[in-house]
Amino acid sequence: MADVITSVRASAPLVHCLTNVVVSQFTANVLLAAGAAPAMVHSAEEAGALARVAGGVLVNLGTVTSVTAQAMRVAVKEAAAAGRPWVLDPVAVGPLPWRTELAHELLESAPPAVIRGNPSEILALDGGGTGGRGVDSTDAPVAALAAAGALARRYGCTVAVSGPEDVLTDGTRVVRVANGDPLLPLVTGTGCSLGALVAACTAVTDDALLAATAATGLLTVAGEIAASRSAGPGTFAVALIDALYELSPDQLAEALNLR
């Protein structure tokens, strides 16, 4: 796990993020603090060229429009053609039919390395659940474990379900990460930037479950450090970037609480 983080810092993988406009700045700063190199290109004219040379590609559906959807289709196709891993963050899939269809279309066009979402999104993506409420989950991660396993086996990928305790599976193995802090969901973009960190980690290891677990551990342990220095979600968001920057692989390994 610590090796993955060390490799990201050593190789500074280019992470092509097709992500939403709400979290773009925070996501870029999270990637920079972790040692990766963010690049955000939203046009169908260019998304393919960047995906082909990126270490990893993130597709986050948060504020997708017909214009950026086209860029996502191109990026996923070209990433797959060039053997680059891509990560799907199916924001608000379930209650919103248009993006739910888009998520399935992208998954069918090329299997992702990792799907990262909240429990409601993972349940909905598997065809079940009642759907969350926008970006909020109305289900616990463990309730989505069966759905996560089914998705993982269907697409040959890893599924990371975020929550107070994160649950990750590649369809066979299951890992739980019991780190984090209640302030994390009070800052917009922490979940979305986890997707970006996962994409960064998939650039340095072929084991997608390891990549997703390392990214999850990094963000949630940094969250614990940040919380100890914060007066509220404002100072927490700032301290989180500092913590990601300074956290050593050894500190991470020691603080990680895997189950």
Place this chain on the structure above:
Amino acid sequence: MADVITSVRASAPLVHCLTNVVVSQFTANVLLAAGAAPAMVHSAEEAGALARVAGGVLVNLGTVTSVTAQAMRVAVKEAAAAGRPWVLDPVAVGPLPWRTELAHELLESAPPAVIRGNPSEILALDGGGTGGRGVDSTDAPVAALAAAGALARRYGCTVAVSGPEDVLTDGTRVVRVANGDPLLPLVTGTGCSLGALVAACTAVTDDALLAATAATGLLTVAGEIAASRSAGPGTFAVALIDALYELSPDQLAEALNLR
């Protein structure tokens, strides 16, 4: 007033924001700190579905394009059909004819609960004034009171005019909020996030003037607390989020300076 803030925290209303890309992150963090649940969906394909289930809808014209204008039309129509309140923030209406026409079209399609703007925007929306300079106002709030009252009566809504002293009216009653700090306009998105807070408050009370006054009080009192802990606009923006998070309804009631 304190009850409105308490209700927002207790019910965490979903606030659908069709807002500009400059302030999206800050707006989401303001809503989260205040206890609301932000959701930002920009496509015509989805804006209606979210508006129907949102507690309140914000339409902010800051960086509107032909693509997002279409999403705004759908969101306003569907919010009205489902009986959901919507709030208009007519950013830079006046000097820019295209969005000025769009603002009138949206207002005619369904009356909003609240219009929140700076004095120049409110004057321009009422058909008068010389127009501001982009997002800046060149007029004082009190100079826009007659225009605010006329708009309020025309659409049966509340109009909130922001400035050093905020002036709010439902066409009959007038409230002035004399809280705030000169650092507030030095952080981008404080006015825009006030519009989002107003939308959050309209989700928990049918009295739109009360909702707008509570939101204005919350943001401006939090601004005073933040200013007392800041060295400049950078630290102020961070402290503002913390202050919104920690401010108790009792503290708010005590610090409010209504006239």
Place this chain on the structure above:
Amino acid sequence: MADVITSVRASAPLVHCLTNVVVSQFTANVLLAAGAAPAMVHSAEEAGALARVAGGVLVNLGTVTSVTAQAMRVAVKEAAAAGRPWVLDPVAVGPLPWRTELAHELLESAPPAVIRGNPSEILALDGGGTGGRGVDSTDAPVAALAAAGALARRYGCTVAVSGPEDVLTDGTRVVRVANGDPLLPLVTGTGCSLGALVAACTAVTDDALLAATAATGLLTVAGEIAASRSAGPGTFAVALIDALYELSPDQLAEALNLR
């Protein structure tokens, strides 16, 4: 140099930014802290009207799409017609052919006051270099000096090449600014907001080389102050805004390290 900064604060020039969605918030806050008035309008329907009345116009290609490219074309044309200076930030020009062509089209339609980029972007814009890696430069500023001079003479503009030591030229004179801090490139948008500060400074002086040097000095000296108060890139970004706000023209003149 100090006079330029004083003039920006005294006249608060309106800076129309057609910039990327990742850095919009940070750019606006940088401009506000420096005393300028940011305005961001992205639609072809409105970009021209704002460009005609702006003190300076920034065109940053970061997340350009076919929709915003059209707004850029209109803004550059109308800025030129009204005699307003415009600044090009050719983000990721080189490896991405579509925006490279767009950059050349914009430059041919009307000469800019300033082109600000990293060495790889400047080399690529001049038709040479191997191209950088997304927003990263793989070349040193001094390596791009010949290309910068050629571009400056071709368009009759100033070219500012950012890096550990910034190099600026109008095709005849060359200035080097040896201020800054390694934390600057670890915060997304510091380079992009330098482009915006350059646009603000071109609004108050006809000497584009002086404007670009003043803006570069302001940001890099503020970066040094911020670094002395920071624990990492999170606190640094916040302290940078405070430093821009409080830095006096005299302090700037004293700390500047020109070569």
